[in-house]
Amino acid sequence: MLYLSLAWRNLWRNARRTLITLASIAFAVVLALWVSSMNRGSHQLMVDNLSRFHTGFIQLQEPAWLDEPSLDHTLTYDPALQQQLLADTRLDYLVPRLETFMLAGGAEQVRGAMVLGVDAAAEQQLNGLQERLIAGEFFQPGDGRAVLTEGLARRLQLTVGDELVLLGQGRFASSAAGLFEVAGVVRHPLRELDNQLVYLSLPDAQWLLSAEQQVSTLLLTPHQLQQTDALVSSLRQSLDAQRHRVVPWQELMPEVLGAIQFDLAQQNFVLGTLYMVIGFGLFGTILMMTLERTREFGVLISLGMQRYRLSLVLLLETLMLTLLGVLAGCLPGWLLLRHFHHNPIQLGGDMAQVFEDMGMGLEPILPFALDADLFITQGLVLFVLSFLICLYPVLRVLRLDLMTAARS
Amino acid sequence: MTTLMLLAWRNVWRNPARSAVLLLAIALGLWAGLLMVAVSQGMLVQRFERLIEQEFSHLQVHHPQFLTEREVQDHLPDVAALQHWLQQQPELREHTLRVLVDGMIQSPALTAGVEIRGVDPQRERRVSQLDTTLNQGKYLDAALRNPILMGARLAEKLRVRPGQRVVLTFQDTRQELVSASFTLSGTFTSLSRAEEESRVYVPAEVLSAYLADQAIWHQLAVLLQHPDQGSAVAARLQQAFPQVQALAWLELSPELRFLTEMGDLLTWILIGVILLALAFGLLNTLLMATFERTHELGMLLAIGMNKRRVFGLITLESLLITASGALLGVLLALLNINWLAREGLDLSRFGGAALAEFGYDTLIVPVLGSDELLAVALLVVLTALLAALYPAWKALQLNPAQAVRN
Numbered sequence: 004m005l006y007l008s009l010a011w012r013n014l015w016r017n018a019r020r021t022l023i024t025l026a027s028i029a030f031a032v033v034l035a036l037w038v039s040s041m042n043r044g045s046h047q048l049m050v051d052n053l054s055r056f057h058t059g060f061i062q063l064q065e066p067a068w069l070d071e072p073s074l075d076h077t078l079t080y081d082p083a084l085q086q087q088l089l090a091d092t093r094l095d096y097l098v099p100r101l102e103t104f105m106l107a108g109g110a111e112q113v114r115g116a117m118v119l120g121v122d123a124a125a126e127q128q129l130n131g132l133q134e135r136l137i138a139g140e141f142f143q144p145g146d147g148r149a150v151l152t153e154g155l156a157r158r159l160q161l162t163v164g165d166e167l168v169l170l171g172q173g174r175f176a177s178s179a180a181g182l183f184e185v186a187g188v189v190r191h192p193l194r195e196l197d198n199q200l201v202y203l204s205l206p207d208a209q210w211l212l213s214a215e216q217q218v219s220t221l222l223l224t225p226h227q228l229q230q231t232d233a234l235v236s237s238l239r240q241s242l243d244a245q246r247h248r249v250v251p252w253q254e255l256m257p258e259v260l261g262a263i264q265f266d267l268a269q270q271n272f273v274l275g276t277l278y279m280v281i282g283f284g285l286f287g288t289i290l291m292m293t294l295e296r297t298r299e300f301g302v303l304i305s306l307g308m309q310r311y312r313l314s315l316v317l318l319l320e321t322l323m324l325t326l327l328g329v330l331a332g333c334l335p336g337w338l339l340l341r342h343f344h345h346n347p348i349q350l351g352g353d354m355a356q357v358f359e360d361m362g363m364g365l366e367p368i369l370p371f372a373l374d375a376d377l378f379i380t381q382g383l384v385l386f387v388l389s390f391l392i393c394l395y396p397v398l399r400v401l402r403l404d405l406m407t408a409a410r411s
Numbered sequence: 412m413t414t415l416m417l418l419a420w421r422n423v424w425r426n427p428a429r430s431a432v433l434l435l436a437i438a439l440g441l442w443a444g445l446l447m448v449a450v451s452q453g454m455l456v457q458r459f460e461r462l463i464e465q466e467f468s469h470l471q472v473h474h475p476q477f478l479t480e481r482e483v484q485d486h487l488p489d490v491a492a493l494q495h496w497l498q499q500q501p502e503l504r505e506h507t508l509r510v511l512v513d514g515m516i517q518s519p520a521l522t523a524g525v526e527i528r529g530v531d532p533q534r535e536r537r538v539s540q541l542d543t544t545l546n547q548g549k550y551l552d553a554a555l556r557n558p559i560l561m562g563a564r565l566a567e568k569l570r571v572r573p574g575q576r577v578v579l580t581f582q583d584t585r586q587e588l589v590s591a592s593f594t595l596s597g598t599f600t601s602l603s604r605a606e607e608e609s610r611v612y613v614p615a616e617v618l619s620a621y622l623a624d625q626a627i628w629h630q631l632a633v634l635l636q637h638p639d640q641g642s643a644v645a646a647r648l649q650q651a652f653p654q655v656q657a658l659a660w661l662e663l664s665p666e667l668r669f670l671t672e673m674g675d676l677l678t679w680i681l682i683g684v685i686l687l688a689l690a691f692g693l694l695n696t697l698l699m700a701t702f703e704r705t706h707e708l709g710m711l712l713a714i715g716m717n718k719r720r721v722f723g724l725i726t727l728e729s730l731l732i733t734a735s736g737a738l739l740g741v742l743l744a745l746l747n748i749n750w751l752a753r754e755g756l757d758l759s760r761f762g763g764a765a766l767a768e769f770g771y772d773t774l775i776v777p778v779l780g781s782d783e784l785l786a787v788a789l790l791v792v793l794t795a796l797l798a799a800l801y802p803a804w805k806a807l808q809l810n811p812a813q814a815v816r817n
Contacts, residue, residue, distance in 0.1 A: 020702070023695050030691045034684055041680075071568060073521045104515065104522050106580075106588075113582055115515040115524040158480065172522060195605065198481075199524060258604055268758040272450065273681050276443040280685055283439050284692015287432040291699030294429065350676075357672050360665035 006312075010319035020292055025328045027288050028389045031281040032332025033339060035274060035381045040340045042270045043372035044347070046263050050252060051228060052365050055130040056193055058255040059098060059222030060231055061238070063088075066248045068219065074103055074174045077217035078247070088223065091237065093230045098125040098222035101208045105171030105179070107201055109159035116155055118169060118201045120208020120218075129224060132189060139163035139187030145206040148186035154198035156188045163187060169201065173212040181211045229374075278388055286392050293396040300400050301408025314397045321393035329386045333378055343371035415720060419727035429700055433693065433729075434736040437795050440689035441740025442747065444682045444787040449748045449777035450756060451678045456778055459667055460638065462602070465539045467660040467667075468632035469641040472648065475656040477629055483512050484584045486627040488654055493631060496651055502635045502644055507534035509630040510618045514581030516561075516611065518569035525565070526610050527579060529618030538634055541599065541612065548573030548597025557617055558596035562607030566598045573597055579611070584623045591621055686790060690798040697729065697802035708806050709814020718807050725806055729799030737792050741784070748777050 014021045054060045067076040080099050088094060101120035106113055123141045126132040133141055142148040149167050151159070161167060165185045173179035183203065191197040209215050225234050231251055238249045253260045303313055348369035350358065358367035423430045463469065472493060474485040487493070490508065497503055510529030515522060532551040536542040542550040547566075552558045559577065561569075571577055573595050580590045593613060601607045619626045635644060641659030648657040661668055701708070711721060755774035 020699070023698055027691065027695045031688065034688050038681065038684055071520055071570065104524050106515065111586060113586070113588060115513060115580075117524065158482075265758070269450075269454070272756075272758065273447060276447060277681075277685060277688060280436075280440050280443050280688045281692065283432075283436045284688060284695065287429075287436055287692055287696030288699055290428060290432050291696055291703055294426075295699065295703040354672060354676065357665065357669050360668070 006316050006319055010316050010323060013316065013320055014323060020295070021324065024285075024288050024292065024324055024393075025331055027285045028325060028328025028385065029332035029335065031285065031389070032329055032381060032385050033336040034281070035277060035385060036332075036336040036340060036377060037343075037371075038274060038277065039270065039377050039381060040343070040371045040373070041369060042266065043374060043377060044344070044370035046266065047228060047372055048368070048370045049263070049365065050259065053256060053259055054252050056191075056196075058252060059129070059220075060225060060228065060252050061223040061235055062250045062255060063221040063223060063238075063242075064219075064248045064250060066245065069248065069250075072219070074172070074212055074214060074217075074219070077101070077174070077214055077219055078221060079216055080218040080221060081216055084221075087241075088221075088238075091234065093225050093227075093234050095224045095226045096125060096128055098122065098129050098224065099205060099218040100220050100222065101205060101212065101214060101217060102219045103171065103212060105169050105201075107155065107159060108168040108170065109161045109165065112159045114155065114158055115199065116169075116201045117196070117199050118171075118203060118208065118211075120203045120205045120212075122205050123202075129222065135189045135191065136187050137190050139185070142186045142202075142204050142207075144204045145210075146186075146204065147183060147207060148204075149183035149207075150187045150189055150202040151185055152197045152200040153188055153190045154194075155200060156185070158198070161185050167201070169211065174214045174217070177213045179212050181207075183207070278384070281385075282388055282392055285389060286395070289393055289395050293399055296396070297399075297403070297408050300396075300403055301405055304400075304403065305405055305409060310401055310403075314400050317397045317400060318394075321390060321397065325386055325389040325393055328389060329382050332385070333382060336378070337373075340371055340373050340377075344373040347371060415723055415727060419724055419731060422724070422728050423731050429696075430732055433696055433732045434739065436689065436692055436696065437733055437736030437791065438740035438743055440685060440794075441737055441788060441791045442744045443685050444791060445741070445744035445779060445784060446747060446777070447681060447685070448678055448783045448787060449744075449751075449779040450775055451674055452779065452783070453756075453775050453777040455671060455674055457775060459670070463638055463660045463664075463667065464634065465541075465544075466603075466606075467663045468538060469635040469638050470633040470645050470648070470657060470659050471663055472631040472633070472652075472655050472657045473629060475654075477511075478656070478658075481511070481513060483582060483622055483627075483629075486510075486584075486623075486629050487631060489652065490628050490631070493648075493652060493655070496648070497631075497633065500644060500647075502637075502640045503633065504636055505534070505537045505634040507531055507538045507632050508615070508628040509535075509632065510615050510622065510627060511629040512581045512618070512622065514579055516565075516569065517578045517580070518571050518575075520570040521568055523565070523568065524609065525561075525579070527581060527618065528610065528612050529615035530612055531615050535612075538632055544599040544601060545597050546600050548595065550597060551612065551614055552596040555594045555596055557591065557593040558614065559593035560597050560599060560612040561595065562610055563598040563600050564604065564607040565609065565611070566595065568608070571595050579613075581621075583621060584627070589621050682787065682790070686794045689791065690794045693795055693798040694801060697799055698805065701725070701802045701806050704806075705809065705814050709809055709811050712809060712811035713815050722803050722807055725803040726796075726799060729796060729803070733792055733795040733799070736795070737788055740791065741788055744779075748779050751777050 063078060065076045065078045085097065088097060099122055103118050105116060105118045107116035123133065137153060139150070141150060151161060151167070156162065159167070163185050167183045167185055169179070169181045169183065171179050189202075191200060203211065205218070209217060223234070225231055235249055235251045242249065300313065304310060350367040350369065355367040358365055472487065474487055476482070477485040494506070497506055508531060512527050514525060514527050516525045530541075536550065546563055551560055566572070569577060575595050576592050577595060578590055578592050580588060583589050616626070633644070635641060638660065642661065645657040645659045708721060712718070755776050757774055
């Protein structure tokens with residue numbers, strides 16, 4: 004207890020010195036937090052954006068669909084399944100899709116097109132599809148009308164009110180042909196899809212392809228992205244694996260996961276470099292502090308204080324200092340991250356154009372994540388790092404030459 | 412001034428430990444910044460050079476409407492003149508012509524949309540090294556009637572193996588639907604999943620014969636001696652042939668441009684963060700040093716050295732240390748980068764062990780340009796000097812009488 008109060012008093016005997024060291028540590032925490040939060044944020048945004056426009060967060064499929072995505076391997080989507088799934092409170096809503104590839108024709112032109120039977124309201128909830136209408140309107144379920152993507156509409160030379168012919172194969176090799184009125188044209192943010200999508204209402208598509216009550220994939224949207232993994236494992240337990248396959252975005256878009264992993268490895272390298280620079284700055288501060296206090300240490304030892312006791316006091320000082328520093332860094336760090344989390348960095352001008360040109364539907368912002376584990380990881384790493392550096396005076400005292408110390 | 416210089420020099424050496432820490436901090440900051448730039452540049456070169464060569468070439472020429480409309484009838488005019496012009500360019504390495512059409516592929520198992528590429532098998536392998544990506548069967552086998560090459564994933568989905576048949580359906584130049592049967596010659600793998608799922612290659616003369624009465628081409632892909640020459644050659648070609656559209660890889664691939672620019676932006680943001688960390692470390696160390704030297708500085712003030720000179724003295728000391736630190740840092744970085752350029756930086760050591768599964772090459776060879784070197788070095792020196800200003804100003808606030816008694 005005596006040591007504790009000695010150490011505490013030592014810290015505040017020269018408050019200016021202590022505050023400078025504290026600031027060094029706190030600043031390091033803030034910087035490390037900022038960098039890792041930016042990284043995490045951009046990954047989350049990428050996954051969110053791509054999932055919404057591409058594959059969804061979690062898909063429910065018929066097990067054979069993976070190997071052979073044909074209409075023969077569809078999923079029966081009935082109220083019973085719907086009820087069973089939505090019983091899980093982590094699940095927000097379901098987006099059913101029935102997809103196949105058909106020939107789409109206008110008056111003159113014919114193109115291969117991806118035909119997507121959708122629930123327009125659910126799609127709207129997932130990715131705001133209806134706001135991307137550039138002409139006309141969306142169909143009502145079963146009204147026999149279609150919505151085209153802009154690129155396809157241009158190639159087929161079709162506009163709102165024209166007739167669209169769809170020709171292809173339905174379920175179990177039945178032939179499928181239908182005539183649809185073009186209700187609207189949307190601009191899809193993914194360029195490769197913008198050139199080839201036809202949206203039908205789900206009942207229309209099911210009728211056209213002789214696939215009543217069938218869907219190709221059922222997209223499940225959790226309330227929060229972070230819940231995806233937990234939701235997937237509990238779904239895998241509760242659903243019959245013979246009939247339903249649960250696939251998370253990581254498996255649906257392995258290349259995105261790969262890009263993220265690559266980014267993380269790079270981030271760790273950057274953080275390592277940052278820790279090194281931070282550590283050296285801190286070491287400089289501690290070294291100056293030790294130099295300044297050398298005389299004090301010399302006097303104490305001369306007066307008969309045992310070296311190990313002095314070291315112990317210094318060790319306690321170090322512990323308090325680093326702990327305080329890390330905690331002091333977390334608060335401004337949290338405020339900073341919260342600010343950037345709610346006001347992400349907007350990329351303007353050229354960069355915004357580059358995002359737009361890429362046609363992947365990514366927003367031109369640098370977002371920041373506000374996750375508790377960031378604070379824990381960075382706080383812990385910097386605590387250990389600062390603690391090791393602050394051990395310097397402790398070691399110094401053990402090997403201090405009394406005469407030179409007293410004379411300095 | 413000389414006296415001040417001498418004094419500063421001696422002060423630097425009077426406390427070697429302190430000077431060494433400052434010097435090393437600056438050297439380390441510079442080393443870190445340079446290494447980061449070099450690694451991110453190296454990554455760019457490495458990840459994309461292969462992609463650029465295989466996918467986009469350095470330069471592509473199309474009918475002006477082809478890229479947006481992708482209509483079969485938008486084929487290249489004056490192909491012979493274009494080829495003749497290209498042969499005369501000193502930068503030319505290889506070139507090839509392609510026929511491109513979108514269509515449908517059918518097997519007993521599945522119908523899917525595909526991008527059909529008609530290629531000259533010999534020239535194609537020299538430009539995109541298509542033959543090196545095969546994992547099954549043979550490269551467009553001349554012994555087969557209507558051979559076809561497709562992505563491994565597509566073959567899996569269609570459930571076809573080499574020797575089996577698929578049917579391609581597409582629109583010809585008269586806008587009639589054509590169906591033709593092709594025999595699978597081999598399958599290729601690709602880093603891009605989309606490509607592996609939706610691209611097929613057939614001999615150009617076969618495809619061309621189905622499309623039109625005479626040979627037509629949609630794309631001229633050109634490899635140059637160096638990727639950077641793309642824009643210049645594209646501009647020259649555009650001038651000579653205003654009736655076509657010539658684009659360098661940077662304009663052809665918004666994705667690559669995105670990754671390049673985003674990578675650049677992030678690198679500079681991170682360098683900013685490192686500079687900030689460096690500045691704060693230096694500021695604190697110098698501040699501590701000033702406090703430790705209170706007595707000494709107070710003495711100088713007391714015996715009549717004016718404040719301007721004390722300020723000059725401290726700034727000069729910082730300048731000396733910064734300059735030597737910067738020199739050491741550049742040296743350190745160059746040595747390190749040189750070494751890494753030989754050995755490669757293995758990113759898998761930083762927690763990227765699973766990367767190989769995704770087809771990433773985790774061994775990175777850093778590249779450092781002289782422009783970047785100069786920019787980072789200047790930034791570090793500027794940061795260090797700025798960080799020295801506050802402690803120097805703080806020293807001016809000393810009251811000589813009190814400082815001496817300290």
